[in-house]
Amino acid sequence: MSKSTKQWYASWFDTPYYHILYKDRDYTEAQGFMDNLTNYLNLPEGGKILDLACGKGRHSVYLNSLGYNTTGVDLSEQSIAYAKQFENETLKFKVHDMSKIYPDTFDAVFNLFTSFGYFEDDNCNLKTIEAIKAELNDFGFGVIDFMNTNYVIENLVAEDVKTVDDIDFHQKRYVKDGYIIKDINFEVEGEHFEFQERVKAFTLQDFEDLFEKAGVHLLDVFGDFKLKKYHATTSERLIMIFK
Structure with missing residues (x-):
């Protein structure tokens, strides 16, 4: 029997079986979400985006195809090694722990598709919000796309x-x-x-508490990839825009 003692996300995400299990995810819907999000944020042409917990880089690649200077980071060395084949002058991939500050600033920092709440240490969740704040330039926006735990x-x-x-x-x-x-x-x-x-069962209130501690301001909350209004019981997603 093979059972890893590493943090679950460090071991599971680095196996080929993780990617096999989730190979049928709807990337057309995901790309529509990127379109809606970048249009809503009105990011500058050629703007800089940091894609936190980017996995194998599919969404970073798409954001780059829209004209954004994109950096994808992930803790998984295997995922980043795979993603590096897509690199170009305006698309880079790095192994990086998102609870630590990345040494650059961006027009937007995206944490997409419930890539938050993995840490055993609650303080790392706060550190991640603080890191996002530090990674935003004066006009930048942070985005966390999480599951709606109630739903x-x-x-x-x-x-x-x-x-x-x-x-x-x-x-x-x-x-x-x-x-x-x-x-x-x-x-x-x-x-x-x-x-x-x-995954930590964070509610909107839990995020609001984290944001307050980190000194960031919640600007908008959406309930799906089309950026429709968030409803606590019926929305499938919890998408938060902050700065």
Whole structure:
């Protein structure tokens, strides 16, 4: 049996199986979100964007194709090694811990698709907000796109099996100690693997508390990728614009 003792996101995200399980994500919808977001923020032509927790860089690549000078950073060395094939003069990828300040300033810092709330140490969540604040130039905007935990918990599917590339991923979901947790186990060529995803069940109020401590100001809150109004019980997303 293979079960990692590293922080879950450091081990799981660096496996090929993570990318297999989630290979069918709707990137057309994601690109529409980027279009809506950059238009709403009215970012300057050729503006600088920092994509925090960029994974393999697909969204950074798209933002760069829209004309933005984009830097993608992620803790996963394997993901960044993969993303580097897309680099050009205005698109760079670096291994970086988002709870630490990146040594540059930007017109926008994006943290997309629930890439927040992974840390075991609550202080790291505050440090991440403080780092985003430090990474914004005088006219810059921070964006955190998180799940709406109220909606997710209400609609949680306790257990299912998802088959991708002939691998049966057994998934169990539950809420424990303030985290939304997914246990994932599967077999490949006779070897058993177990991984766990743990995301802090932050509410809008929790984020507002973090923002206050970090000294940033919440400007707008949206409930989906089309930037419709946020509703605490029915919105699927919690998208926050701040500076």
